[in-house]
Amino acid sequence: xxxxMHSKLAKGIATPISRALLALLxxxxxxxxxxxxxxxxxxxxxxxxxxxxxVFGILACGMTVVIITAGIDLSVSSVLALxxxxxxxxxxxxxxxxxxAIPVVLAIGLGLGxxxxxxxxxxxxxxxxxxxxxxVFARGFAKVVSGGQKVTxxxxxxxxxxxxxxxxxxxxxxxxxxxxxxxxxxxxxxAVCVLLTWVVLARLRLGRHIYxxxxxxxxxxxxxxxxxxxxxxxxxxxxxLAAVAGICQAAQETHxxxxxxxxxxxxxxxxxxxxxxxxxxxxxxxxxxxxxVLTIGYLQKILSLNAAPEATRLMLTGAIIVCAVLFQxxxx
Amino acid sequence: xxxxxxxxxxxxxxxxxxVVLRDIHKSFGPxxxxxxxxxxxxxxxxxxxxxxxxxxxxxxIKILSGxxxxxxxxxxxxxxxxxFSHPIEAVRAGVATIHQELSxxxxxxxxxxxxxxxxxxxxxxxxxxxxxxxxxxxxxxxLELEVSPHTLVEELPLSIQQQLEIGRALARDANVLVFxxxxxxxxxxxxxxxxxxxxxxxxxxxxxIYITHKMEEIYTLADRITVLRDGRLVGTxxxxxxxxxxxxxxxxxRDVVAEDVTRQEYSDDPALEVLGLRVTHxxxxxxxxxxxxxxxxxRGEILGLAGLQGSGISEVMHGVFGALGHRTSGEVRLxxxxxxxxxxxxxxxxxxxxxxxxRKTLGLAPDLNVIHNASLANxxxxxxxxGWIRRxxxxxEVGRLTREFSLSAPSLEAPxxxxxxxxxxxxxxxRWLLTEPRVLLLDEPTRGVDVAAKADVYSLMxxxxxxxxxxxxxxxxxEELLALCDRIMVMxxxxxxxxxxxxxxxxxxxxSASMGQIPAAKVP
Numbered sequence: 143x144x145x146x147m148h149s150k151l152a153k154g155i156a157t158p159i160s161r162a163l164l165a166l167l168x169x170x171x172x173x174x175x176x177x178x179x180x181x182x183x184x185x186x187x188x189x190x191x192x193x194x195x196x197v198f199g200i201l202a203c204g205m206t207v208v209i210i211t212a213g214i215d216l217s218v219s220s221v222l223a224l225x226x227x228x229x230x231x232x233x234x235x236x237x238x239x240x241x242x243a244i245p246v247v248l249a250i251g252l253g254l255g256x257x258x259x260x261x262x263x264x265x266x267x268x269x270x271x272x273x274x275x276x277x278v279f280a281r282g283f284a285k286v287v288s289g290g291q292k293v294t295x296x297x298x299x300x301x302x303x304x305x306x307x308x309x310x311x312x313x314x315x316x317x318x319x320x321x322x323x324x325x326x327x328x329x330x331x332x333a334v335c336v337l338l339t340w341v342v343l344a345r346l347r348l349g350r351h352i353y354x355x356x357x358x359x360x361x362x363x364x365x366x367x368x369x370x371x372x373x374x375x376x377x378x379x380x381x382x383l384a385a386v387a388g389i390c391q392a393a394q395e396t397h398x399x400x401x402x403x404x405x406x407x408x409x410x411x412x413x414x415x416x417x418x419x420x421x422x423x424x425x426x427x428x429x430x431x432x433x434x435v436l437t438i439g440y441l442q443k444i445l446s447l448n449a450a451p452e453a454t455r456l457m458l459t460g461a462i463i464v465c466a467v468l469f470q471x472x473x474x
Numbered sequence: 475x476x477x478x479x480x481x482x483x484x485x486x487x488x489x490x491x492x493v494v495l496r497d498i499h500k501s502f503g504p505x506x507x508x509x510x511x512x513x514x515x516x517x518x519x520x521x522x523x524x525x526x527x528x529x530x531x532x533x534x535i536k537i538l539s540g541x542x543x544x545x546x547x548x549x550x551x552x553x554x555x556x557x558f559s560h561p562i563e564a565v566r567a568g569v570a571t572i573h574q575e576l577s578x579x580x581x582x583x584x585x586x587x588x589x590x591x592x593x594x595x596x597x598x599x600x601x602x603x604x605x606x607x608x609x610x611x612x613x614x615x616x617l618e619l620e621v622s623p624h625t626l627v628e629e630l631p632l633s634i635q636q637q638l639e640i641g642r643a644l645a646r647d648a649n650v651l652v653f654x655x656x657x658x659x660x661x662x663x664x665x666x667x668x669x670x671x672x673x674x675x676x677x678x679x680x681x682x683i684y685i686t687h688k689m690e691e692i693y694t695l696a697d698r699i700t701v702l703r704d705g706r707l708v709g710t711x712x713x714x715x716x717x718x719x720x721x722x723x724x725x726x727x728r729d730v731v732a733e734d735v736t737r738q739e740y741s742d743d744p745a746l747e748v749l750g751l752r753v754t755h756x757x758x759x760x761x762x763x764x765x766x767x768x769x770x771x772x773r774g775e776i777l778g779l780a781g782l783q784g785s786g787i788s789e790v791m792h793g794v795f796g797a798l799g800h801r802t803s804g805e806v807r808l809x810x811x812x813x814x815x816x817x818x819x820x821x822x823x824x825x826x827x828x829x830x831x832x833r834k835t836l837g838l839a840p841d842l843n844v845i846h847n848a849s850l851a852n853x854x855x856x857x858x859x860x861g862w863i864r865r866x867x868x869x870x871e872v873g874r875l876t877r878e879f880s881l882s883a884p885s886l887e888a889p890x891x892x893x894x895x896x897x898x899x900x901x902x903x904x905r906w907l908l909t910e911p912r913v914l915l916l917d918e919p920t921r922g923v924d925v926a927a928k929a930d931v932y933s934l935m936x937x938x939x940x941x942x943x944x945x946x947x948x949x950x951x952x953e954e955l956l957a958l959c960d961r962i963m964v965m966x967x968x969x970x971x972x973x974x975x976x977x978x979x980x981x982x983x984x985x986s987a988s989m990g991q992i993p994a995a996k997v998p
């Protein structure tokens with residue numbers, strides 16, 4: 143290889159997106175090597191992987207937005223659970239049609255996100271603390287709404303008897319597959335979330351303000367950027383997407399479980415960071431996050447295909463997160 | 475040693491050489507940035523290292539101070555051949571660097587900072603605070619600083635912090651002191667104190683390497699000058715044998731024609747009227763850092779605002795712009811219309827903009843590229859009502875302005891942090907010019923900017939006032955103030971104490987007024 147090609151290659155690897163893609167490619171190659179008697183080459187494996195990461199991926203989209211503002215949102219898992227419980231409660235015991243239930247659940251997610259954002263922006267409390275508090279609060283709220291139990295289709299009647307009601311069709315719709323059974327609906331929802339987040343971050347004024355605030359908040363303020371409104375919007379987007387994830391979760395589990403989604407925020411953060419978005423803020427993109435989501439998805443799929451025991455899986459995942467981030471950072 | 479083009483480099487006959495760098499080459503990846511540089515600094519000498527931004531001064535200093543060890547060539551420090559692989563090794567060998575960004579820990583006390591990294595410990599590893607404090611008091615005494623060793627560093631003004639940094643270097647028996655643009659955050663008075671300190675260090679027989687963009691500092695302080703350009707040694711000369719004009723030619727590689735200073739007549743229409751402006755002290759209740767300041771800036775005028783640190787000149791700008799929120803009170807009229815001070819966003823919309831004196835922390839978003847940084851304040855003009863950015867139009871507008879500013883950047887898509895200081899400043903200026911402002915508040919627009927870029931900024935400022943904009947200017951360089959301003963207003967302790975026209979202003983008069991001695995000139 144001559145030096146010109148060499149430096150070209152080095153330059154190509156230097157961009158975050160090509161490094162993230164390389165990590166993903168490496169993971170796919172490992173999958174091809176440890177293919178579990180050829181099952182890695184079947185589409186159904188990839189389809190299932192995509193379905194399994196979709197809920198995490200939706201959370202990771204919102205997390206990306208918040209992390210670019212140099213913040214963090216620990217509350218996404220609890221907001222997800224709250225969204226799931228409310229959705230199940232509206233549609234099963236209350237019997238609301240989905241077209242009412244969904245907007246209300248989304249509004250609740252948006253509202254809680256805005257509250258976190260307002261506390262960060264106006265009260266100047268650190269995002270870690272604010273969203274930690276919101277994480278605990280929303281989990282409690284979910285337990286209050288559900289009475290501490292799963293909200294199922296086994297509904298208590300006014301006369302005290304219980305009765306099974308049918309799930310509204312929305313549950314089946316979200317949990318089904320389309321395009322000849324080749325792709326799950328939740329994966330489509332995830333893809334739409336990625337696209338919308340990309341539009342916000344890369345094409346809208348709000349996105350530009352999000353990057354500016356994350357890179358240098360004081361400079362952004364002195365340039366006339368509405369810093370508070372920007373911060374509130376970022377956390378609101380994260381809350382909204384957590385509610386979307388909650389609806390998907392409820393549909394897949396066919397009930398609203400106040401205990402669902404425990405520690406999902408950690409997976410979401412890991413996916414964002416593996417993609418190459420740094421916690422320092424001002425840098426990154428949702429495309430990187432998408433690559434990060436797929437990298438972790440393939441890692442876990444490969445481990446489960448090869449019947450790696452749970453303990454090994456956890457240890458390997460931890461080690462690979464560190465390796466991926468070191469690789470992302472590149473040579474300094 | 476002989477400079478470029480056969481320029482002879484005379485021998486300087488004082489003391490023995492403490493630092494000798496011979497034929498230094500340094501590369502970053504495939505790019506060589508230093509091409510065989512020589513430097514010799516003797517004891518009892520102040521040696522100025524000059525050159526434009528990107529000439530290689532910083533790289534050379536980083537080799538000397540142990541930041542880079544992968545260079546080729548020979549480095550002799552204190553008579554021994556050395557290659558420092560870590561900054562601490564350089565410090566142990568007696569080379570101390572006083573950086574533009576100070577390396578003190580703000581939340582720790584003066585004494586703790588002086589002994590940071592070399593605490594005196596007793597038998598069990600406990601820090602012996604008492605003996606440290608005694609020693610610290612002795613060091614402070616030597617520096618003639620009236621500061622208690624218990625004071626937290628963050629409570630001290632920048633100029634004192636810098637003196638502490640020198641104190642720390644002396645406490646480590648540094649024989650070679652490197653000053654990297656030490657006056658960039660100091661006013662003239664504080665700079666004077668620093669110069670005295672440096673002269674004292676010289677007479678103690680230490681070797682001093684002094685990096686600056688300011689010509690007058692070179693000629694007040696330096697015994698010899700070494701000039702670098704594009705990573706090459708241009709030459710070394712005795713200061714009194716190298717005329718300023720010749721020095722500029724060495725640095726830039728061509729003659730810089732002095733800009734025509736014919737002044738444009740400004741109109742009588744007021745652009746910015748400020749009446750009874752007050753800014754309260756951030757901590758002390760009932761104290762004002764700006765106390766009842768009134769002035770009128772006319773259309774097409776450059777009004778200079780002079781004053782020492784703590785005189786409140788920066789606060790006047792920040793206050794009028796609305797960056798200080800509720801701390802500000804007073805009446806402002808913009809082009810004859812009443813103007814409510816209510817935050818940067820509103821001010822910028824009305825055509826009143828502030829260029830802060832600190833582009834790094836208060837100006838640019840380092841991760842954003844040139845286009846995104848430049849368009850930040852004017853983004854709404856490139857958006858439809860859904861907030862969708864018309865990116866073609868944005869890039870075109872920024873491109874047009876950056877060409878006008880003769881910006882040199884690898885690409886407009888490059889993060890702004892990869893640009894040189896002068897070019898970063900141009901991006902920062904472009905951000906405000908895109909909003910087509912009526913009044914520009916410029917706080918140190920040429921700080922940390924090299925000679926050529928400075929000339930660009932001057933001619934840009936002149937072109938803006940010709941187009942009817944008005945400028946309120948703060949600069950710590952007296953020559954700049956006198957050459958650019960139509961009028962100069964001097965503040966001392968929050969009040970306006972004197973005002974000069976271009977004809978009545980002189981360096982001495984402005985300086986003595988800013989130190990509180992009210993001259994015979996007219997007092998408003």
